[in-house]
Amino acid sequence: MLGGSAVHFSLAASFFDVVHVVGPVGDDFGEDEYAVLRARGVETDDIEHVEGGKTFFWRGEYGWDLNERTTLDTQLNVFAEFEPKLSDASRAADVLFLANIQPDLQRRVREQCADARFVALDSMNLWIETARDSLIETIGSVDCLMLNDGELRQLTLEPNFVRAARQVRGWGPRVVIAKQGQYGAAMITDEGFFALPAFPLETIADPTGAGDCFAGGFMGYVAAHPDAELDHELLSSAMAYGTALASFNVEEFGVERVARLTSEEIAERVSELRRMTHFIEKPIALRG
Amino acid sequence: MLGGSAVHFSLAASFFDVVHVVGPVGDDFGEDEYAVLRARGVETDDIEHVEGGKTFFWRGEYGWDLNERTTLDTQLNVFAEFEPKLSDASRAADVLFLANIQPDLQRRVREQCADARFVALDSMNLWIETARDSLIETIGSVDCLMLNDGELRQLTLEPNFVRAARQVRGWGPRVVIAKQGQYGAAMITDEGFFALPAFPLETIADPTGAGDCFAGGFMGYVAAHPDAELDHELLSSAMAYGTALASFNVEEFGVERVARLTSEEIAERVSELRRMTHFIEKPIALRG
Numbered sequence: 001m002l003g004g005s006a007v008h009f010s011l012a013a014s015f016f017d018v019v020h021v022v023g024p025v026g027d028d029f030g031e032d033e034y035a036v037l038r039a040r041g042v043e044t045d046d047i048e049h050v051e052g053g054k055t056f057f058w059r060g061e062y063g064w065d066l067n068e069r070t071t072l073d074t075q076l077n078v079f080a081e082f083e084p085k086l087s088d089a090s091r092a093a094d095v096l097f098l099a100n101i102q103p104d105l106q107r108r109v110r111e112q113c114a115d116a117r118f119v120a121l122d123s124m125n126l127w128i129e130t131a132r133d134s135l136i137e138t139i140g141s142v143d144c145l146m147l148n149d150g151e152l153r154q155l156t157l158e159p160n161f162v163r164a165a166r167q168v169r170g171w172g173p174r175v176v177i178a179k180q181g182q183y184g185a186a187m188i189t190d191e192g193f194f195a196l197p198a199f200p201l202e203t204i205a206d207p208t209g210a211g212d213c214f215a216g217g218f219m220g221y222v223a224a225h226p227d228a229e230l231d232h233e234l235l236s237s238a239m240a241y242g243t244a245l246a247s248f249n250v251e252e253f254g255v256e257r258v259a260r261l262t263s264e265e266i267a268e269r270v271s272e273l274r275r276m277t278h279f280i281e282k283p284i285a286l287r288g
Numbered sequence: 289m290l291g292g293s294a295v296h297f298s299l300a301a302s303f304f305d306v307v308h309v310v311g312p313v314g315d316d317f318g319e320d321e322y323a324v325l326r327a328r329g330v331e332t333d334d335i336e337h338v339e340g341g342k343t344f345f346w347r348g349e350y351g352w353d354l355n356e357r358t359t360l361d362t363q364l365n366v367f368a369e370f371e372p373k374l375s376d377a378s379r380a381a382d383v384l385f386l387a388n389i390q391p392d393l394q395r396r397v398r399e400q401c402a403d404a405r406f407v408a409l410d411s412m413n414l415w416i417e418t419a420r421d422s423l424i425e426t427i428g429s430v431d432c433l434m435l436n437d438g439e440l441r442q443l444t445l446e447p448n449f450v451r452a453a454r455q456v457r458g459w460g461p462r463v464v465i466a467k468q469g470q471y472g473a474a475m476i477t478d479e480g481f482f483a484l485p486a487f488p489l490e491t492i493a494d495p496t497g498a499g500d501c502f503a504g505g506f507m508g509y510v511a512a513h514p515d516a517e518l519d520h521e522l523l524s525s526a527m528a529y530g531t532a533l534a535s536f537n538v539e540e541f542g543v544e545r546v547a548r549l550t551s552e553e554i555a556e557r558v559s560e561l562r563r564m565t566h567f568i569e570k571p572i573a574l575r576g
Contacts, residue, residue: 014575015574015575015576016572016574016575017575041575064447065441065447066447153353159352159353159354160489160490160491160492161470161488162488162489162490163490166490180471182449183468183471183472184471184483184485186485186488188488192563192564193488193564194564194565194567195472195485195488195564195565196485196565196567197472197474197483197484197485200449200450200474200476200481200483201448201450202448202450202451202454203448204448221572224572224573225570225572233567233568236566236567236568237567237568237569237570239567240567240569262576263574263575263576264576266574267574270569271569274567274569275480276480276481276482276483277482277483277484277565277566278524278565278566279482279484279521279524279525279527279528279562280521280524280525281525281528281558281559281562282513282525284304284509284512284513285512286303286304286551286554286555287302287303287304287305287329287551288303288550288551288552
């Protein structure tokens with residue numbers, strides 16, 4: 001089914017700003033697939049169609065509690081030979097998300113967007129295992145690293161998020177986000193720590209793409225505030241929008257739910273999330 | 289070293305109200321151990337000294353990321369023959385916490401505190417495996433079940449917290465709390481969901497007792513509000529105090545840190561926790 005980091009991200013971010021998606025597809029990516037993106041106003045000019053090629057393919061399996069994922073098949077296909085050539089419109093991006101792919105490729109995209117004021121990067125265990133040095137070099141060129149919790153531990157060899165974030169910040173990024181699946185997401189910036197639980201759902205149909213939708217909501221929120229300072233407060237609100245978008249995505253398989261999402265539903269979920277994490281500090285006389 | 293659910297709980301709760309601790313100890317529980325409790329004003333009259341006995345003993349091992357715990361040795365010792373006989377002062381308890389022990393024993397304590405307006409219970413995998421029916425019966429007599437995340441899944445056979453909480457609420461309790469270790473804690477009441485991350489720490493010396501200190505802070509906060517309605521709002525604030533107390537406990541081994549804690553430190557940590565979970569909903573024009 002239709003999926004992939006770029007697709008999930010683009011649909012989620014499309015609620016906030018115009019998204020220019022960059023990447024190669026094969027003959028199996030046809031009008032129906034383009035239509036899903038265009039219906040949400042996503043700019044597809046930088047999607048490169050490789051004649052006779054096959055689109056990137058991933059197949060995996062989730063464990064009983066959905067927090068463990070096993071990859072059954074990864075086919076890079078058209079990505080194996082891809083050389084990113086960005087249009088002027090994409091090169092002028094203010095906010096750039098380097099979705100999960102080989103880190104050399106991510107870097108070649110990064111270099112073409114020299115003026116972006118906020119760049120984030122996602123990756124995965126495959127690249128940590130096979131291209132660690134290149135990945136760390138690419139991480140050094142971005143403002144924000146977003147990784148799954150377990151992959152952040154694998155990359156830094158640090159089980160503790162505070163220490164892992166310190167290590168990553170030493171490589172360059174000033175913002176580190178750990179995606180924690182059903183537990184939510186945590187962030188460390190120059191100004192400190194912020195965390196939100198995942199939105200509670202009774203049924204999770206398919207966790208695939210949740211991290212990309214989180215990134216889409218997060219980066220979209222940043223892009224929607226071109227004049228705001230990119231401080232802890234702004235990024236904390238962005239975490240809430242990311243959490244909301246991710247929660248919709250997992251309600252159904254593939255991109256179904258996000259493709260028909262409305263602004264009102266997003267705003268309502270963010271409000272609910274605020275209520276679910278808000279507590280009152282009542283004065284209390286403690287017995288010191 | 290000194291530890292155990294009742295000890296960790298009592299010290300944490302002692303910041304909020306007078307705690308009457310009930311349970312048996314052996315000859316190895318001497319003046320030094322009593323002194324730690326009494327220094328925090330804990331009432332020890334209902335601690336039963338078993339001549340020639342040995343205090344309950346637990347020894348375990350934590351995995352690399354501290355979220356997995358393996359029990360190496362559990363000796364019930366004096367608990368094997370314990371028959372709880374509560375003093376009038378303990379029977380008059382307004383708020384009762386049934387710390388983790390054999391569920392028949394928990395029920396015999398519960399029955400002696402007929403007038404308690406809020407009763408919570410903790411348990412563990414040992415009782416889920418060896419005394420499941422008795423545990424479910426005891427759960428049916430309390431207002432709030434607090435379990436580790438993994439144990440809640442083991443008890444309900446439900447990986448999803450919303451569904452697990454629904455099942456438990458069907459047995460009697462109106463409040464269900466999942467303790468999620470480094471990820472924090474989540475709660476479901478009649479009024480909905482609430483969650484907080486664990487307080488971020490760079491060094492965790494010893495996670496043992498964190499759950500009991502969480503319970504102590506949570507129940508202590510409830511006990512400190514005898515005239516307040518026991519609603520979602522009050523219990524959400526209680527979650528913050530529980531989270532704060534648990535975070536201090538893990539900073540050092542045993543009870544060291546909580547034994548010398550101050551009210552000011554607790555208040556400051558609750559404020560920090562509020563800042564770390566607070567986000568602003570800025571008006572934003574979404575592209576529906």
